[in-house]
Amino acid sequence: MPLYEYVCGGCNARFEVLQRVGAGASEIACPKCGGREVVKQHSTFASAVAGTGGAGTMPCGASSASSCGSGGFS
Numbered sequence: 001m002p003l004y005e006y007v008c009g010g011c012n013a014r015f016e017v018l019q020r021v022g023a024g025a026s027e028i029a030c031p032k033c034g035g036r037e038v039v040k041q042h043s044t045f046a047s048a049v050a051g052t053g054g055a056g057t058m059p060c061g062a063s064s065a066s067s068c069g070s071g072g073f074s
């Protein structure tokens with residue numbers, strides 16, 4: 001079973017839960033405050049890539065865009 005990451009909307013605690021694929025958050029309660037207002041987060045892998053690869057996702061904008069994006073054929 002994959003490990004999902006949740007954030008509690010009540011106390012902002014972050015915790016991980018082993019769940020079946022496709023299982024909802026309705027059965028999940030915050031282990032810290034017991035709240036049910038939990039929000040499933042993206043996988044840790046995806047969030048790590050987004051956090052560290054900010055410049056890498058937009059190479060054209062980061063490098064003065066002289067050779068890409070600005071030369072449209074219209």
Ligand SMILES: [Zn+2]
Pocket residue numbers: 008009010011012013030031032033034035
């Ligand atoms: Zn909580």
